Amino acid sequence: ERARRFHTSTPSLTCLCCCMSSDFSPLSLSCYLDDDPLQPVTSDETVSVGGTVILTCRVAESDNSSLQWSNTAQQTLYFGEKRALRDNRIQLHRSTPTELSITISDVQLSDEGEYTCSIFTMPVRTARATVTVLGVPGKPQISGFENAVQEGGKVTLTCTSTGSKPPAKLRWYRGDQELVGRPDVVESVPDDPTYNVSSELTLVVSRSDDNNLITCAVDHPSLAPGDKRSEQALRVLYSPVVEIQPESDLPREGEKFHLQCIGNGNPEPTSYIWEKKDGELPPLSKADGAYLRFEMLNKSDNGVYLCHADNGIGNGQGEYTLLVQDPTAMSPSSGVDHAVIGGVVAVIVFILLCLLIVLGRYLIRHKGTYLTHEAKGSDDAPDADTAIINAEGGHSGAEDKKEYFI
Template identity: 35%
Template sequence: MRPVRSSVLCRLLPTPFSPALRSLVLVLLCLTPRCQAVQAENVTVLEGGTAQISCRLQNYDGSIVVIQNPRRQTLFFNGTRALKDDRFQMVLFTPRLVRITLTNVSVSDEGGYFCQLYTDATHHQVATLSVSVPPETPTVEVKQEAVEGGEVELSCMSPRSKPAATLRWMRNGRAIPGVVSQQDNAKTFSVSSTIRIPVERKDNGAALSCEASHPALSGQKRIRHYRLDVYFAPTVRIVPPPGIMREGDSLSLTCSVTGNPLPRNIQWSKINDTLPERAEISGPTFQISRLSQLHNGTYLCQAQNNFGRAADHYTLLVYEPGAVVETHSAVPYAVIGGVLALLVFTVICVLIVTIWCSVRQKGSYRTREPILAWY
């Protein structure tokens, strides 16, 4: 609470005195025991809390003390209630201090409360009541659906605070700059912060948060968490069985599907043919018991949602029980070819270096032959 400058309740001086001289005389007069003074104290309180409004008296001689609200309605007259508002209570009335309390404070209670002391002339001091309104946890609004390859617009809103709250978007510990707008709603403020970010399917489920900070929160923050919901077309992959299929074996295929929203219906079909009678379909699983070569062919798995369609295929080749099947090496031919090419290149390089060294060595021998001189 911050004290307000005191009003000195003394007899007014004649007008011929200059303002400076009158001020000096008033100060000197107030140093005497006969001069009364009242001092009011400003107060700030949270909405819904309790405010204490105090009027300090100096050299009080029993004069009438009146406390009025900002609308100049008398709340208490010499300690007696004058206004029927049970939120106001007189808690202290002494020759030095008069104090009232106001419970369940609202922003409509803001303003100057008058401490009046009636002597030869009526003087007053004003205790200013300020009400602080901390923000609630902000809300997040999505302007349109977030679709892969597009942008999403998100708005964080704090509808009521005083003074205006500060909003900040965060992602992975980093702030995201937003466009802030503020509206004055008479006694309080509404604030919003809007961001636009590009989205891909990898952003689906990404965590964002909007933080609201305010002086009344004492360094704490009100945080709203939000997870991105990014829509994208499905992907389909058939998981094949291990090894080769022979007559009498059972085939089991699984269609692995992703997408947002996840496709509800998965369709199995056989290209250029109908599905075998013994085929059993259970969602993403396709099974055929007791395979025969009549089941040979290409099987297709398809899925779709509102954002696209995808498919994958598997070619079934059923062998006779005693057939000898040549299995392919697990190492791709491209890798083998690359290794062989590297070996050939290395051999050629070694041969070239060997020949070059041999040639240089022979040349060196020739330069060292003795030179015969004839006399």
Template identity: 35%
Template sequence: MGRARRFQWPLLLLWAAAAGPGAGQEVQTENVTVAEGGVAEITCRLHQYDGSIVVIQNPARQTLFFNGTRALKDERFQLEEFSPRRVRIRLSDARLEDEGGYFCQLYTEDTHHQIATLTVLVAPENPVVEVREQAVEGGEVELSCLVPRSRPAATLRWYRDRKELKGVSSSQENGKVWSVASTVRFRVDRKDDGGIIICEAQNQALPSGHSKQTQYVLDVQYSPTARIHASQAVVREGDTLVLTCAVTGNPRPNQIRWNRGNESLPERAEAVGETLTLPGLVSADNGTYTCEASNKHGHARALYVLVVYDPGAVVEAQTSVPYAIVGGILALLVFLIICVLVGMVWCSVRQKGEWGGTWTLWLVGCGARKEAGPRARVTRGRSLGAGFQIPLHLGPR
């Protein structure tokens, strides 16, 4: 500050010495906008410059440059150009306190000056997202998003699964910057656990199309579920069976209990956490086995009915399945053959003009024959060896 004052007297003396013919000289400036921390260039354009004194001052009216010579010790300001056409200074690491009007003064008989207004914008930082209280299945969760510092006030938006959520925003001015907050509420289910909620902040200080985002991972607590998986579908005497209790829940149950109905587990059984191992199975191990798990939101129980077969019974059960399949296929083929033969008879009657009479289909293996009579009557089917008889009446009686 003292140095700036020391330049005031020389400034007046030089102005007095240089005062003279200078009519027509002009100075022009342009307003500048810069993001905090960025670089700004302040330009004073000179018209019909005749060598008069040019002074650049900051918003506090401290002289930065006097005819191209540094007057204020602030290395962030650099003189980039001093010519008869323009004076250009460069400000790096722009700060809020740098904002204001910069004076470009041309000292002639009549002092000319113009003001270049520097505006400093503040880009928002990454928003801070917090949850008001723990989310529980079937309830509502409330999230808050805060941007404590921005200029102009940032716009906050919420997104879930790429769809925008409607939030409620508020802002408060703190000096030259704004604090902006937004809240959003929605109902949650267990399937929402681990979902991503995004809070996005934007303002003019950020490049076009850019924003600051914070992702919040939903933590939804819910009651447990349990399901038992067996290491094999059919077990025989002497086999080793491993049962696994697949448990879900938030918080995850930290203890799993294995039981066998109203009886105790076999002495050979080994229960370790989610697995129950039953080695050397015998028929006495038959029964209903259960696994149980719980957390502060509920209790879950899964059942598994164990039936131990002897080797012979298991083989019979396994080999009987293909015969059932083959029998079903054969029955389907017989039905299709009947449908085809009925269609053939119908077409034959239509083509030959024979209408009315009794048609009897004899199916013996893959053979068939027809009988037609002049009278329209129904013939009762009779069994013929391995085949069978289907009476079919066509036309009016």
């Protein structure tokens, strides 16, 4: 494979074996030294339409002979540093005694082909480089889903991309999940080397597919993954799922009250029918579209209420059990609040009782100390007068003796 990409006029067996080794590169000419150091070496290049390609020709040694690049029509592009063809897209990149490199910008499909590098020795030696031009595919276009599809129905989408070379591959995705479509259909373009590619995808849709994005992405060597893609939002029609929502969680006797019928469908429901299970609607109730209104609740209004919602695609039903409470009934949240308040009050009372107990013990201790001080000195006094003086603190030389009750 390596030998195939490097063309020479008369490669020897020794050179061929060397070029097939893993150490060979276009920048290394050692494998030619034993054969012909003046033999030019080139490499094949691949470029996308609109890009720039560099063509490089090198020799291992120089005998002052000039290198020359020619195009696919054998027109001379550069002879050494001298431009030979008036094409501003072609510019000199590097010129040395052993190398001649040129660039071709804004490459077109017509630039594809075999380019020749020559060195004018005796005899003339040549090498060829094949330039492959990739046709960049156009942005994919999705068709076949102009109208919404009913739940459970099928939809077929077609994705088309033009101008690719080689033919592009088309991939389908629903969100991040890749889907499998039919094999791509490839059509060649008359008088053009590019291809048009199309792919079909058939889906059975459900209500969960509504507003989901279906993506068609182009896979091609000229593009980075995800560079070119198109998205199509699915539109699915489905019958409503019905839920009845009460005005409050605590319907109390004597108050106004209403129920709301909520239908989740596509399209939105346009028709609502209210009824009471196992009976007729109360005389003080009024059906008003999606609402059932009660002017004044009564315990006779208790029961199961049904709402039927229709959106033209299908019908859905929801139900709600009404239990009218006494006028003094408190909501569950109020009960929780009262329980919290009661708990806080109990904690405060407990703390106050603890403080009273501690304060009582403190006062008792200090009262005992006071009584002990009144009798201080009477035990050691020789007579009653001395004992009274000592108790009043008149005996300054006596040692204070303290006694505490614990």
